[in-house]
Amino acid sequence: MTALPLISLRSVSRTYRTDGVAVTAVRNVSFDIAQGEIVAVMGPSGSGKSTLMNMIGLLDLPSEGAVHLEGANVAELSEDRRSSLRARSIGFVFQSYNLLARHNAIENVALPLVYCGVSRKERLARAEQTLQAVGMLHRAHHFPRQLSGGEQQRVAIARALIASPLIVLADEPTGALDSRTGAEILALFAALNRTGQTIVMITHDPGIATQCRRTIRLHDGELVSDETVAELLPRRSAAS
């Protein structure tokens, strides 16, 4: 394959300095993510998963090494440019949903488009379509507190998708959900991936990782394995 990887990490390390003590959260990590992949990043808490995600999501920069997004070294972009890239190219899904409590579902979904310079009318029209795609249109005018956890996460996924990002970054997306709802959310991610959406999912749950074709394992900030399975394991519901 000669196609340029979407994301490319080369010898990436990230060191934090707190109270004069240097802590290395990520150490010498290299991997590529290609268009259309669904990747699980696994590891116990403190293994550097979140730091890695912050760097892939352009919220943080490596201390050493380089992160490339579509071939561009993100460290060489201005802060403003990285922000604009976040708006257009990255879709975040958080464990705790992170919806704005004082805005209803459709306003939350439309929010990234505010930072893409899209008019209000078009924002709301596109937010409606996206809510429809995640099956949440009937809750468009509900506020986050009026929605269940699974519903909030669907709204958050719609928000991540609205700007048609290159990559969806999900940080423990099922961590706050019961197993049945979690499975529904995972099924939604799988369906999205089948339409060609690149997804990187951070998790410490091996059950979730088995649903992804590729799994990257971290331990103490170091990459310990990067495995791709030829075929996804049959889904449990299909097996039984």
Next chain:
Amino acid sequence: MTMLQGFQIALHALRLNPLRSFLTMLGIVIGVASIVTVFAIGSGAQLRLQEQIRSIGANVLMITPGAVYQGGVRLKDGSKLTMTEGDVQAILEQIPEIQAAAGSLAGTAQVIHEGKNWNTTINGTTTGHFMVRDWQLASGRYFSGAEESGAGKVVILGSTVARELFAAGDDPIGAQIRIMKVPLEVVGVLDRKGPAQDDVAFVPLSTAKLRFLGSASNINRDSVAYIIAKVAADGQMAGARAEIESLLRQRHRVPAGQEDDFKVQDPAAAMEAQQGAIRTVALLLVAIASVSLLVGGISIMNVMIVSVTERTREIGIRRALGGRMRDIRLQFLCEALVLCLLGGAIGVAGGITLSMTVARMAGWVTSIDSEAIGLALAFSIATGLIFGFYPAHKASRLSPIEALKTE
């Protein structure tokens, strides 16, 4: 993110907590309302003074009785009428800068015309009075020489008195009115000169002495209560004043070293000084009101800082979703601006209401000018920008990673 979007987001955020938003802008409301009110009252007072200055006439000197000594006892100013008609004549004849001069006696009385009556000032004077004050007739004529010397039973009415005694269509000229049972013929009605000036009826000085005011104590046959004199040109005021003073000292035989028994005043100059004083007081009050604007600004900054802290997570989310630092700054700056502008608008409305209330309740003249409103609004915008900048800047500098971690 555009300015418009910033304002939309700001309005949304402020609507969620209306009481807090209102309390936050209260300082601005009070500050702007006081500035507008103080301006309205101040410029109203100035208008009124200017009106009075105009009504006195240009380049007018006024001579009133001063302190007198009777057997070594110093009596109050004006307790004895020290000026006479002879003084008026002497001033007119001997001081070339004086164009016109007139002596007056004044009192109050009831004037009656048919079923209507009105209490007003009766001023006994000569036609020179109208010349000094540049006071034109609306209709009729001034006193004739014969009427002035022969105590003619004629009267010239100020416009207020004419309005009170005569129905709208009636021509007062030639009508008979009565003052203290004396029938008088109305020979003239004066132009309007100002609310405080028009409530008066003029009779010839000789008529006033003979029929109305002559029996008052301390009056010698020639006495007048005050003299007004018109100086030909503005630059001659000081010279004319000095000449009048020396002439009257000589005529009144005031020994050297003793106080004059009269006073020469320039009422327009005195009023101009008063006007300056009003301006000073108004500026002082505006300065005090500005302090309240300052306090209002600080309270906005305080609430904005709290709000930034409360909404740290929101800021983190917005940054993660692509908000640039300047978008965050604009968002919070817009909130401060909306608070100040809204507070300013409410303040302007409150100030206008307050000054209209003052005008009605206290009877003061107030004048609301667009300049004061513009100034107050400009002040509140400046307050929003100055006091909103720091919290907005602070918000924009938050690290998105840290902000997302806060609860």
